[in-house]
Structure formats: C-alpha cells, structure tokens
Amino acid sequence: MKDVLKCGIIGYGYMGEIRRRVVESLPGLKLVGICEVQDDVREKIQDVPAFKSYEELLKQDVDIIFVCTPNCFSPEIAMRAMDLGKHVFCEKPPGRNVQDILDMRAHEKKGVKLMFGFNHRYHPGIAKAKVLIESGRVGKIIGLRGVYGKSGGAKYHESWRNKKEISGGGILLDQGIHMLDLFRYFCDDFEHVKCFVNTAFWKFDLEDNAFVILQNHKGQTASLHSSATLWRHTFQMNIILEEGYMIVEGLLSKTGSYGREKLIVAKRQFEDEAEAVGNPSEEVTYFDRDLSWDIEVDEFVKCIQENKAVTMSSSHDALRVMEIIEQAYKDAESNLVSEGDDEKHCHF
Numbered sequence: 001m002k003d004v005l006k007c008g009i010i011g012y013g014y015m016g017e018i019r020r021r022v023v024e025s026l027p028g029l030k031l032v033g034i035c036e037v038q039d040d041v042r043e044k045i046q047d048v049p050a051f052k053s054y055e056e057l058l059k060q061d062v063d064i065i066f067v068c069t070p071n072c073f074s075p076e077i078a079m080r081a082m083d084l085g086k087h088v089f090c091e092k093p094p095g096r097n098v099q100d101i102l103d104m105r106a107h108e109k110k111g112v113k114l115m116f117g118f119n120h121r122y123h124p125g126i127a128k129a130k131v132l133i134e135s136g137r138v139g140k141i142i143g144l145r146g147v148y149g150k151s152g153g154a155k156y157h158e159s160w161r162n163k164k165e166i167s168g169g170g171i172l173l174d175q176g177i178h179m180l181d182l183f184r185y186f187c188d189d190f191e192h193v194k195c196f197v198n199t200a201f202w203k204f205d206l207e208d209n210a211f212v213i214l215q216n217h218k219g220q221t222a223s224l225h226s227s228a229t230l231w232r233h234t235f236q237m238n239i240i241l242e243e244g245y246m247i248v249e250g251l252l253s254k255t256g257s258y259g260r261e262k263l264i265v266a267k268r269q270f271e272d273e274a275e276a277v278g279n280p281s282e283e284v285t286y287f288d289r290d291l292s293w294d295i296e297v298d299e300f301v302k303c304i305q306e307n308k309a310v311t312m313s314s315s316h317d318a319l320r321v322m323e324i325i326e327q328a329y330k331d332a333e334s335n336l337v338s339e340g341d342d343e344k345h346c347h348f
Contacts, residue, residue, distance in 0.1 A: 001305055004030050005087075006061055010054045010077055011068035012036040012045060015091050015117070018254070019066045022293050028301060029064075033057045058084055064304070067091060072166045075100040079107040082114065087304055089297065091117040093177055094318040096168025098326050101319045108315055111307075115300045118313040118321075120178045121185055122292035122299075125248040125263040128285065129239060132246070132265065133186065139242025141187055144222035146179040146237045149230030152202065156228070162204045170206030172197065173325055176226030181313075181321045182237060183214060183222045189320055190214035190222065195328035196335055201229045212328050233257040244268045244280070252290035261287040 007023045009016050012034050023029045033049045035057040036042040042050045051057045054077050058065070065081040067074050067090040075095050078088045082104075094116050095101050108114045120126060132138065150171075160166045161174045172195075183190065192215040197207035208228040215221045235251040235258050244267040250259035262284055269280035296313065303310050 002063065004028055005063040005301065005304065006030050006032045007064045007066065008033045008035070008057045008060065008062040009066045009068060010035040010057060011070075011073075012041055013068065014254075016066070016068040018293055019068055019089075019297075022297050023066070026294060026298060026301065028305075029297075032062060033060050054080075058086065062086060064089060064300075070160050070166050071095055071100075071168060075104050078104050078114070082107045082109065082112045085112060087113040087300075089115050089117065089300055092181075092318075093167070093169070093173050094315075094322060096173075098319065098322050101315065101322050105315045105319065113300065113303050113310050114315050115296075115303070115310045116313045116315070116318045117296070118178065118181045118317065119292045119296050120182055120251075121313060122295040123248075123252065123261065123290070124287040124292075125250075125261045125285075126182060126185075126237075128263050129246050129248055129265075130186070133239070133241070138244040138246065138265070138267065141220055142240045142242060143220055144183050144186060144237065144239055146183070146222070146224045147227075147230075147234055148175055148179045148224070148236075149227035149232075149234045150175065151231050151233055152208075152228050156202065157204075162202070162206055164205050167206070169325065169329065170197070170204065170210070171208055171228045172210035172212070172226045172328065176210055176212070176224055177321055177325060179224050179226065179237065180212070180214075180324055181317065183224070184317065184321060184324075186239065187216060187218070187220045187222065190216045190220075190324060192216075193324055193327040193331055195332040197329075197332040207332075210328070210332070214324065233259075235259075242268075252287060252292070261290075263287075 007029050009019050023031045031048050034045050035051045035054045058081055064087045067077050071093045074090050078090050081088050194213045197210045200209050202208040210226045212224040237248045239246040247264040250261040252261045264282050264284050266280045266282045
C-alpha cells in the first residue's frame with residue numbers, strides 16, 4: 001500500500017479546478033501533473049507540470065487520473081488510463097450513451113478502480129435523509145419528486161454541453177442525471193420509464209426541458225422535471241414516505257446560486273393529531289459546509305488503499321442511470337409527431 005498516491009488531472013475547467021483543490025487538501029494525495037488543451041488556460045497553471053496532451057500525462061508516474069473533460073472524450077481517456085494500470089475518477093456525465101459505459105467497464109480490469117463523480121450523493125442534506133430513511137423512522141418510501149434546473153445565461157448558446165456531437169444529450173443528461181442517480185440511490189432500479197422533452201426556449205438540437213416518470217417493481221414512482229428555463233437555479237427533492245415526508249431543498253455549490261441547503265422532515269399528522277389539517281410540524285436542518293467533493297474522493301482513495309470494490313458511484317451505477325436516460329430519450333422520441341398530427345399533442 002502506497003503512503004502517497006500521485007494524481008493527474010485531465011481537463012482544467014470548472015471541475016478540474018475543484019479536483020485540484022480536493023487533491024491538494026487531502027492527506028495521502030499528491031498532484032503531479034495537469035493536462036489542458038487550451039493554451040491560454042494551460043499557461044496559467046502554476047506549481048505543477050502542465051501538459052497539452054493527455055498521453056504525455058499518462059506517461060508520468062501517476063496512480064490516479066481525474067478525467068474532467070467533456071463526455072465525448074471521457075471514455076477514451078478513461079480506457080487508456082485503465083489499460084496502463086491507472087485508477088480513474090471520471091466526472092459525470094459518464095459518457096454520451098450506454099455503449100460508452102459498457103466500453104469503459106470492459107477496461108475496468110482487476111486491481112484498477114473506476115469511480116464516477118455523482119457527488120450529490122455526498123451532499124449533507126442527501127446524506128442525512130438517507131440515514132433517517134434507513135433508520136425506519138418515517139417508514140418506507142412511497143415515491144419521489146425532483147426539480148432540478150438552471151437559468152441558462154447570456155452565453156448558454158456557446159456551451160459545449162448544448163452541442164450534441166460533444167455532449168450526446170441536453171439538460172436531462174447534463175444535469176438531470178444527478179437527480180436520476182439520487183432516485184436510484186434511494187429506491188434502486190426502475191423498470192418503467194416515460195419521458196417527454198421539448199425545446200421550449202433555447203431551440204438547440206437538444207432538449208432544454210425534460211419530464212420523466214419512473215416506476216419500479218416495488219410500486220415506487222418517481223418524477224423529474226429537468227429544465228434550462230426555470231430562470232433561477234433550483235434544486236428540490238421530495239421524498240414521500242409511509243409515515244411522513246422529507247424535502248431536500250437548495251444545494252451547496254461554488255457560487256451559492258442554488259440557495260442554502262436544508263433538509264425538512266415531518267411526521268404524518270391527521271386532524272386528530274394536529275390543530276392544522278395538512279400542515280404537520282416540520283423539523284428543519286440547515287447546512288453551510290459542502291464537503292461532498294472531499295468525501296467522495298476520500299471514499300475513492302479508501303477503495304484503492306484497502307483494495308476494496310467501488311460500491312458508491314461505481315461503473316454499475318453509471319451504467320444503470322445511463323440506461324434510464326437512454327430509455328427516456330427513446331420514449332420521448334416515440335412521443336414526438338410530425339406537424340399536423342392532431343391525435344397527439346407533444347411536439348418537439
């Protein structure tokens with residue numbers, strides 16, 4: 001077991017900078033190189049070697065590679081790194097489609113660890129809700145409802161995330177994937193998927209709104225609205241349980257634009273138990289420190305150091321959530337009709 005794991009970062013945008021902060025803050029990790037193709041960005045990298053091609057970085061003495069590139073590049077880089085015996089931490093979306101994940105899993109050989117950046121699982125509001133549910137305090141989950149959206153922005157048209165050949169999907173794949181992963185985190189797999197998408201405002205080749213309904217063999221149902229037209233950054237997840245409900249609202253982020261993260265917990269109360277019908281007493285917990293980035297990487301490091309399987313945000317999790325998204329896109333496509341079809345009313 002190595003005392004210090006040497007790390008390299010490929011892609012030095014928003015997520016690359018976050019991963020650098022995490023690597024430099026955790027004991028037992030050492031940053032030894034960064035790859036960035038954009039000359040102006042690479043020239044600003046200080047205190048660590050900077051490479052223009054990821055092949056150059058992979059030739060170095062590196063134990064862990066953080067892949068922080070657009071998802072059209074992630075699979076190839078991850079596979080090359082794993083073939084060289086490097087452990088890989090890959091950001092979401094994990095790829096453009098299910099086949100990308102299957103390809104990566106085929107290179108996930110013995111002794112090499114692969115983990116994906118579904119860091120919402122590690123947010124304090126989500127983590128506390130998970131613990132409370134597993135305690136049985138509020139009964140079993142009946143259903144889930146999520147709203148996750150952004151405001152777009154003046155330069156939203158310029159983002160690589162809205163180019164199909166690079167990203168593979170719109171707001172559902174880019175941002176909604178986090179909520180769908182959380183649905184699986186709380187309820188496991190969903191067998192039935194229904195979806196409607198549209199380009200309500202931005203007029204990209206990709207959806208700017210997606211409405212997804214899921215159901216599993218246990219009868220648990222989940223619904224998601226993933227949107228780039230809410231005009232404010234929004235995160236809300238409702239968990240409906242046998243004995244009450246929970247709401248995770250707001251999201252700790254670098255910009256703070258999603259609002260203060262909080263968890264609301266309430267026990268079911270009928271009129272014979274409360275003075276106000278339909279308004280049970282609520283317990284509210286606020287969170288002001290986002291340690292999710294550090295916690296998930298620390299979990300990855302433990303898997304490497306203790307040589308144990310990655311069970312959180314694993315390639316299995318990535319495959320399953322991508323299968324849901326692929327099913328959703330296929331169902332949405334089947335709901336689309338040509339101009340003039342009056343029997344259906346979903347137009348794309």
